[in-house]
Amino acid sequence: MTNSLAVRDLKAGYDGTTVLDGVDFTVPTGTVVALLGRNGVGKSTFLHTVMGMVKPYSGSVLVDGRELAGSPAHVAARHGVAIVPQGRRVFAPLTVEENLHIAAGHKHGLKRGRSPGREPGRWTVARIYELMPRLAERRSNRGDQLSGGEQQMLAIGRALLRDPRLLLLDEPSDGLAPAVIDQVAEVLAGLRGEGIASVLVEQDLHLAFRLADEVAVMQKGRIVHRSSTREFRTDRDRAHALLGVG
Numbered sequence: 001m002t003n004s005l006a007v008r009d010l011k012a013g014y015d016g017t018t019v020l021d022g023v024d025f026t027v028p029t030g031t032v033v034a035l036l037g038r039n040g041v042g043k044s045t046f047l048h049t050v051m052g053m054v055k056p057y058s059g060s061v062l063v064d065g066r067e068l069a070g071s072p073a074h075v076a077a078r079h080g081v082a083i084v085p086q087g088r089r090v091f092a093p094l095t096v097e098e099n100l101h102i103a104a105g106h107k108h109g110l111k112r113g114r115s116p117g118r119e120p121g122r123w124t125v126a127r128i129y130e131l132m133p134r135l136a137e138r139r140s141n142r143g144d145q146l147s148g149g150e151q152q153m154l155a156i157g158r159a160l161l162r163d164p165r166l167l168l169l170d171e172p173s174d175g176l177a178p179a180v181i182d183q184v185a186e187v188l189a190g191l192r193g194e195g196i197a198s199v200l201v202e203q204d205l206h207l208a209f210r211l212a213d214e215v216a217v218m219q220k221g222r223i224v225h226r227s228s229t230r231e232f233r234t235d236r237d238r239a240h241a242l243l244g245v246g
């Protein structure tokens, strides 16, 4: 099986501090891998380093076989990496429609109004509305008039419009009510079959277990456990020891 993402001995941090202390991590093509771990172990830093927002000290980040370690985020974006950041940064003063068209514009070299049709792996604003009808209903609302769940959906829509082959999701459930988490989970589950590999950083274990094929656990900037989701969720003692939860 090929890997969409293969990270080797990645070291990174901020101003000389070490946060990632030799991370080895793979995402087989078309699969979802949940990256779990207690607060502050370096999960967001890992996503930011893969995306090119944090420059690594050393190590390798292969995306579809191409070395991206140390490349800036726009290069990673061009090679099919997209991130849905924690806190779902959408443009507050712009409408849903404008937010989506800006993301789509990046892809089409700012040639607006052209629809590339329904090619597999190609996302259009119309397809985003199909996947998330709630966004279609709210298309004229500004980003800051949306609920947390709607903002999360908009952030997911913006990332998809980059046609990612590797999607980095940073705590999509953060700050959302359980019923809303369910809606977001349904959207993410709907991406199955789209050929997108994902890294899902998530504190909500129910969501992680529902979406992920495999589970990795980070402690102190290293991956200390890797298994199938099925194996991990049935081994409560291990989950408790690694994450401090039952």
Ligand SMILES: Nc1ncnc2c1ncn2[C@@H]1O[C@H](COP(=O)(O)OP(=O)(O)OP(=O)(O)O)[C@@H](O)[C@H]1O
Binding pocket: 014, 019, 037, 038, 039, 040, 041, 042, 043, 044, 045, 046
């Ligand atoms: N921009 C930054 N500048 C300096 N230090 C940072 C920065 N971002 C994160 N850190 C530090 O890096 C360490 C790891 O943080 P990170 O956000 O990657 O952890 P995390 O596992 O994602 O935790 P959480 O679930 O709380 O987001 C922490 O000690 C944090 O304070």
